[in-house]
Amino acid sequence: MPRVLAVANQKGGVAKTTTVHSLGAALVERGLRVLLVDLDPQACLTFSMGLEPQDLAGSLHDVIVHHRPAEEVRAKVGELHLLPATIDLTGAEIYLLSKTGREYALARALEPLLPQYDVVLIDCPPSLGILTINALTAAHEVLVPLQCESLSQRGVAQLLETIADVRSFTNKDLGVAGVVATMYDGRTRLAQDVLASVPATLGLEVLPPPVPKSIRVAEAPSLSRSVLEHAPRSAAAEAYRALAATIAERCR
Amino acid sequence: MPRVLAVANQKGGVAKTTTVHSLGAALVERGLRVLLVDLDPQACLTFSMGLEPQDLAGSLHDVIVHHRPAEEVRAKVGELHLLPATIDLTGAEIYLLSKTGREYALARALEPLLPQYDVVLIDCPPSLGILTINALTAAHEVLVPLQCESLSQRGVAQLLETIADVRSFTNKDLGVAGVVATMYDGRTRLAQDVLASVPATLGLEVLPPPVPKSIRVAEAPSLSRSVLEHAPRSAAAEAYRALAATIAERCR
Numbered sequence: 001m002p003r004v005l006a007v008a009n010q011k012g013g014v015a016k017t018t019t020v021h022s023l024g025a026a027l028v029e030r031g032l033r034v035l036l037v038d039l040d041p042q043a044c045l046t047f048s049m050g051l052e053p054q055d056l057a058g059s060l061h062d063v064i065v066h067h068r069p070a071e072e073v074r075a076k077v078g079e080l081h082l083l084p085a086t087i088d089l090t091g092a093e094i095y096l097l098s099k100t101g102r103e104y105a106l107a108r109a110l111e112p113l114l115p116q117y118d119v120v121l122i123d124c125p126p127s128l129g130i131l132t133i134n135a136l137t138a139a140h141e142v143l144v145p146l147q148c149e150s151l152s153q154r155g156v157a158q159l160l161e162t163i164a165d166v167r168s169f170t171n172k173d174l175g176v177a178g179v180v181a182t183m184y185d186g187r188t189r190l191a192q193d194v195l196a197s198v199p200a201t202l203g204l205e206v207l208p209p210p211v212p213k214s215i216r217v218a219e220a221p222s223l224s225r226s227v228l229e230h231a232p233r234s235a236a237a238e239a240y241r242a243l244a245a246t247i248a249e250r251c252r
Numbered sequence: 253m254p255r256v257l258a259v260a261n262q263k264g265g266v267a268k269t270t271t272v273h274s275l276g277a278a279l280v281e282r283g284l285r286v287l288l289v290d291l292d293p294q295a296c297l298t299f300s301m302g303l304e305p306q307d308l309a310g311s312l313h314d315v316i317v318h319h320r321p322a323e324e325v326r327a328k329v330g331e332l333h334l335l336p337a338t339i340d341l342t343g344a345e346i347y348l349l350s351k352t353g354r355e356y357a358l359a360r361a362l363e364p365l366l367p368q369y370d371v372v373l374i375d376c377p378p379s380l381g382i383l384t385i386n387a388l389t390a391a392h393e394v395l396v397p398l399q400c401e402s403l404s405q406r407g408v409a410q411l412l413e414t415i416a417d418v419r420s421f422t423n424k425d426l427g428v429a430g431v432v433a434t435m436y437d438g439r440t441r442l443a444q445d446v447l448a449s450v451p452a453t454l455g456l457e458v459l460p461p462p463v464p465k466s467i468r469v470a471e472a473p474s475l476s477r478s479v480l481e482h483a484p485r486s487a488a489a490e491a492y493r494a495l496a497a498t499i500a501e502r503c504r
């Protein structure tokens with residue numbers, strides 16, 4: 001059975017999508033079978049993998065609202081598999097709000113697919129709403145991308161409270177894999193201080209190494225590539241490979 | 253009557269909050285009376301202004317859900333006035349979804365305060381949900397902060413569709429003031445290309461100057477200051493002052 005990781009942080013623009021895409025690509029390089037799940041109505045992961053709505057057989061919206069089997073909407077980009085999103089997922093959020101068992105919609109949809117994979121990575125939107133709750137309910141562990149700046153750091157405490165709620169009500173075994181320092185600018189005191197304070201202030205492990213800030217990462221989405229394909233020798237690509245090694249180890 | 257501007261972009265981390273705070277401070281420097289509205293349950297603007305939930309007499313949640321007068325929850329930090337947010341605003345979002353006239357809650361709450369101000373700036377969350385719809389319904393114009401990278405640029409088309417919807421249904425006079433290039437790294441081809449493509453691909457005006465990427469901006473929130481107070485001579489502070497001059501001109 002695969003390891004299911006929710007990549008979550010309600011602060012915007014902290015590299016959730018980039019981390020899901022890059023880690024997914026790095027795990028596939030190591031020969032693992034990987035499924036990515038785009039749970040954001042803005043569909044940035046789907047776009048970053050080169051898919052437009054007109055290319056899709058369907059999206060997670062159809063799975064959640066119309067109960068289509070997830071396998072029917074699954075897309076494949078090279079060795080990476082994806083359950084794609086479209087803007088209709090906004091409708092799924094509203095639909096779920098009134099449904100009993102609404103936190104389990106994603107977990108139920110994923111269940112038939114799980115035996116086919118070694119790792120499932122879920123890309124969450126920048127909110128702690130019902131879509132993120134679904135990801136936390138379906139996951140074994142949470143991976144928290146952290147942009148090492150003040151506004152990003154303070155949200156993590158709120159996220160940890162939400163994780164505690166999910167443990168009480170819908171997923172008692174939910175763990176926290178740790179924090180990944182993203183778009184890290186090691187030359188600034190601010191980033192160094194924020195990173196150094198994580199174990200003490202948040203009580204979380206920092207999974208090494210930090211992913212350095214690099215224009216190669218920002219360039220990749222418009223080329224429909226992950227940074228591992230766009231700039232395979234870059235420091236950022238190597239950092240995501242090292243993180244993938246850590247995660248692959250934990251997934252045994 | 254004041255000019256009401258919604259600062260909106262559903263992409264996360266594109267400097268919506270930073271732009272509201274910095275522009276607000278710059279407009280106050282010019283002697284204008286400014287009200288800031290924190291419409292994000294993550295309350296980053298409220299935090300950046302040095303306010304914690306325990307310091308507050310109340311928040312926008314009480315105004316929207318319990319119909320408290322906005323004046324009762326208004327906070328003052330120096331010359332800047334603020335309608336603060338707390339995480340309870342998540343509850344306001346759910347409350348509004350089932351209410352008739354739900355798009356007008358903010359407009360109604362602001363109305364009694366408007367005569368006291370020259371400019372009102374509304375900080376939106378990273379979504380196109382009911383809170384952002386409230387901001388667009390209450391505003392004269394939308395200001396769109398744009399991080400000059402691919403994932404941020406593609407969301408603006410979606411935002412423009414939402415603005416068109418609001419014009420059809422709840423605010424026929426809603427205008428778009430233009431795009432502000434935020435955290436701009438002028439040395440990279442990517443940022444230059446994205447910025448240059450805005451008029452052609454999005455049909456929007458770019459309000460000069462771009463706000464340069466600067467560690468001074470990222471340092472400011474943890475010191476409860478805007479970049480204008482923290483680093484008044486920095487290029488980023490000067491850029492926000494120039495933008496404030498442009499906006500003050502349009503607000504006559």
Ligand SMILES: Nc1ncnc2c1ncn2[C@@H]1O[C@H](COP(=O)(O)OP(=O)(O)OP(=O)(O)O)[C@@H](O)[C@H]1O
Pocket residue numbers: 011012013014015016017018019040044124125126182183184211212213214215216217218219221236262263264265378401402403404
């Ligand atoms: N290591 C890095 N170096 C430089 N740019 C990066 C890096 N990681 C991510 N970025 C860029 O930063 C921006 C934000 O990243 P991303 O969209 O992955 O964040 P997110 O947390 O998923 O955002 P949202 O909250 O909107 O979903 C993107 O333009 C991305 O390409």
Ligand SMILES: Nc1ncnc2c1ncn2[C@@H]1O[C@H](COP(=O)(O)OP(=O)(O)OP(=O)(O)O)[C@@H](O)[C@H]1O
Pocket residue numbers: 010011012013126149150151152263264265266267268269270271292296376377378434435436463464465466467468469470471473488
């Ligand atoms: N010009 C700049 N230079 C450097 N850092 C900046 C600049 N503008 C903003 N930042 C930093 O970038 C991060 C994101 O900015 P901010 O929180 O204002 O974006 P946002 O769009 O409001 O995010 P969200 O979508 O989560 O509400 C913050 O840590 C902020 O301090």
Ligand SMILES: [Mg+2]
Pocket residue numbers: 016017018040044045123124125
């Ligand atoms: Mg994302």
Ligand SMILES: [Mg+2]
Pocket residue numbers: 268269270292296297375376377
């Ligand atoms: Mg913000």
